Amino acid sequence: MDLKTLKEKDKQYIMNTYGKIDVSFVSGDGVKLYDTEGNEYLDFFAGIAVNNLGYSYPKVVEAIKNQAEKIMHSSNLYYIEPQIKLAELLVKNTIFDKVFFANSGAEANEGAIKLARKYGKLKLNGKFDIITMKKSFHGRTLTTVTATGQEKYQKHFTPLTEGFKYAEFGNIEDLKSKIDDNTLAIMIEVIQGEGGVNIAPKEYWEELQKLVDEKGILLIIDEVQTGVGRTGYLYAYEIYGLKPHMITSAKALGNGLPIGALLATDEVSIFEPGDHASTFGGNFMATASGIAVVEEISKKEFLYGVRKKGEYFRFKLNELVKKYNFVKSVRGKGLMIGLEIESDLIKDTVEKMLKRKILIGSAGGVVLRFLPPLIIEEKDIDAVVENLDEIFEEIKKDRK
Ligand SMILES: Cc1ncc(COP(=O)(O)O)c(C=O)c1O
Numbered sequence: 030m031d032l033k034t035l036k037e038k039d040k041q042y043i044m045n046t047y048g049k050i051d052v053s054f055v056s057g058d059g060v061k062l063y064d065t066e067g068n069e070y071l072d073f074f075a076g077i078a079v080n081n082l083g084y085s086y087p088k089v090v091e092a093i094k095n096q097a098e099k100i101m102h103s104s105n106l107y108y109i110e111p112q113i114k115l116a117e118l119l120v121k122n123t124i125f126d127k128v129f130f131a132n133s134g135a136e137a138n139e140g141a142i143k144l145a146r147k148y149g150k151l152k153l154n155g156k157f158d159i160i161t162m163k164k165s166f167h168g169r170t171l172t173t174v175t176a177t178g179q180e181k182y183q184k185h186f187t188p189l190t191e192g193f194k195y196a197e198f199g200n201i202e203d204l205k206s207k208i209d210d211n212t213l214a215i216m217i218e219v220i221q222g223e224g225g226v227n228i229a230p231k232e233y234w235e236e237l238q239k240l241v242d243e244k245g246i247l248l249i250i251d252e253v254q255t256g257v258g259r260t261g262y263l264y265a266y267e268i269y270g271l272k273p274h275m276i277t278s279a280k281a282l283g284n285g286l287p288i289g290a291l292l293a294t295d296e297v298s299i300f301e302p303g304d305h306a307s308t309f310g311g312n313f314m315a316t317a318s319g320i321a322v323v324e325e326i327s328k329k330e331f332l333y334g335v336r337k338k339g340e341y342f343r344f345k346l347n348e349l350v351k352k353y354n355f356v357k358s359v360r361g362k363g364l365m366i367g368l369e370i371e372s373d374l375i376k377d378t379v380e381k382m383l384k385r386k387i388l389i390g391s392a393g394g395v396v397l398r399f400l401p402p403l404i405i406e407e408k409d410i411d412a413v414v415e416n417l418d419e420i421f422e423e424i425k426k427d428r429k
Pocket of ligand 1: 254
């Protein structure tokens with residue numbers, strides 16, 4: 030189908046939940062995407078941090094093909110070999126002991142919240158309050174939208190789930206002021222993705238860890254966006270040496286196949302049969318893909334490469350900060366990067382990059398957001414920065 034027909038049929042048959050861009054992709058290879066009209070794009074958004082190994086990554090494709098030929102689904106009533114293997118891989122590469130598999134980030138977070146609530150009920154005298162952060166993003170189910178500290182996502186869907194409070198990200202005093210005798214858990218992203226690629230200083234994380242240790246509060250880290258190598262570490266809690274009781278993972282874990290995972294320590298893994306379940310969670314296809322992904326990305330040299338490429342990219346972007354007064358700052362870790370520019374320029378810059386066949390995004394209405402496949406090369410970074418430089422040069426001229 031050509032783009033015009035796709036647009037008409039989409040309007041007729043698909044619910045109107047996404048503000049869509051006028052492109053439809055038909056194939057991808059490495060860091061390149063191809064659309065219905067035969068155009069080639071350089072992808073620096075990776076399907077919002079999903080395609081961390083890019084497109085048609087041979088080991089992932091092979092794993093999926095092999096699995097599809099054997100069996101795609103049984104049920105969690107039976108033992109599932111790739112699910113068990115992926116769980117073992119995740120456990121061996123993290124500080125956690127047990128995994129529950131779901132199908133998305135929101136669902137992994139629901140699992141974390143349910144597990145925390147059960148733990149509170151049984152082990153912590155019925156405590157149930159969960160503190161999350163303002164500008165956070167945890168998903169679109171009713172409870173994860175409650176956890177998401179942004180009113181715009183919640184306002185049409187009240188009443189929300191009970192027992193949530195919101196603190197300012199990066200402000201330890203505000204967090205302390207929200208804690209009381211009923212505080213069960215803190216749920217937080219290491220880098221706020223949708224909220225604007227917001228980071229907090231090392232001291233904040235040290236104090237936060239001290240706080241949860243002293244007060245016996247559960248720490249849940251949402252690694253749906255930061256996980257699976259995105260920040261140059263398999264999971265971003267490692268950056269600050271945090272010791273969460275649980276993390277959640279999704280997005281890049283299947284490199285395109287839907288998967289979510291809740292990883293927890295033995296201490297808090299108190300689910301029993303009947304407590305929680307998912308028909309598709311951890312099925313053969315998603316976990317076969319997950320194994321190929323984690324085997325590649327957990328390699329030390331791969332993660333080192335992500336950190337190095339991230340440093341190079343930030344260095345190049347910082348040159349733009351020096352050159353243009355409307356380009357304010359660079360933030361992020363590894364290849365999760367935000368470039369803060371004057372907010373009225375953001376939409377336009379993303380569109381201009383699209384016209385130049387480069388995909389980037391934005392976040393929080395404050396930054397240009399780059400989430401490239403982790404397999405990019407220096408020349409791809411150079412191409413993105415050169416194109417941004419030219420666009421900013423035009424803006425500078427127009428402003429004179
Ligand atoms: C940090 C974080 N948590 C949760 C989610 C929700 O994940 P999903 O869309 O797979 O439900 C997202 C999605 O952007 C996210 O960035």
